[in-house]
Amino acid sequence: MDPAETYDLLRNLTTPVVAITSARNGKLNGMITDGAIRASIVPDVPRLVIQIHKWHLTHEIVSETGRFAAHLLHRGQVDVVTKLGFASGRDTDKLAGLPHRIGATGCPILEDCYAWFDCTVINRMDAGSQTLFLGQAMDVGRGRGEEVLEPAHLREALPPEFRDRYPRNLAAAQDRARPLAWLFTPTAG
Numbered sequence: 580m581d582p583a584e585t586y587d588l589l590r591n592l593t594t595p596v597v598a599i600t601s602a603r604n605g606k607l608n609g610m611i612t613d614g615a616i617r618a619s620i621v622p623d624v625p626r627l628v629i630q631i632h633k634w635h636l637t638h639e640i641v642s643e644t645g646r647f648a649a650h651l652l653h654r655g656q657v658d659v660v661t662k663l664g665f666a667s668g669r670d671t672d673k674l675a676g677l678p679h680r681i682g683a684t685g686c687p688i689l690e691d692c693y694a695w696f697d698c699t700v701i702n703r704m705d706a707g708s709q710t711l712f713l714g715q716a717m718d719v720g721r722g723r724g725e726e727v728l729e730p731a732h733l734r735e736a737l738p739p740e741f742r743d744r745y746p747r748n749l750a751a752a753q754d755r756a757r758p759l760a761w762l763f764t765p766t767a768g
């Protein structure tokens with residue numbers, strides 16, 4: 580199948596929009612993912628997997644500290660996506676102006692969100708261009724909002740300047756990821 584068609588099919592597997600926060604030596608950071616999935620069906624063992632590209636500051640911090648907090652966002656939080664998902668924490672303090680407190684693992688917990696999961700990394704998988712971190716939630720909370728922010732809603736609600744930047748950023752990330760993704764090439768048979 581044509582790779583573009585394949586990717587369109589894969590996009591059906593994107594998840595709700597999630598803000599990942601992290602902290603190292605007093606530096607607080609946050610990013611956005613739409614690839615965070617439930618990794619346990621046992622209610623008293625809450626686990627999730629997040630996928631982070633290797634060049635992000637968040638990757639560096641989570642790799643080193645083994646801690647992250649994942650936040651499901653609600654539909655009124657498109658501004659959180661524009662703050663955390665379009666610039667690197669290497670260039671700016673993205674948590675400034677986003678009300679938060681420090682959670683049990685030392686990561687920032689956003690005051691406003693649909694729900695949060697404060698996690699310790701219990702396993703990780705090298706996927707070439709990204710690392711899949713398996714987190715166990717040490718603390719969980721419900722914020723406000725009636726509906727989680729889905730990628731389809733986000734695309735419609737993004738301000739015009741970000742609506743243009745989003746596909747450009749995605750294309751740049753795909754170019755960066757491609758040679759790293761090929762590090763793991765399946766062999767025939």
Ligand SMILES: Cc1cc2nc3c(=O)[nH]c(=O)nc-3n(C[C@H](O)[C@H](O)[C@H](O)COP(=O)(O)O)c2cc1C
Binds near residue numbers: 613636709
């Ligand atoms: C809707 C949306 C989804 C995203 N999904 C991912 C993702 O699944 N994995 C990832 O590594 N980056 C993803 N990003 C990009 C990062 O959030 C973004 O590059 C961020 O600025 C990285 O920040 P950092 O360098 O401070 O960690 C996404 C961005 C947006 C806007």
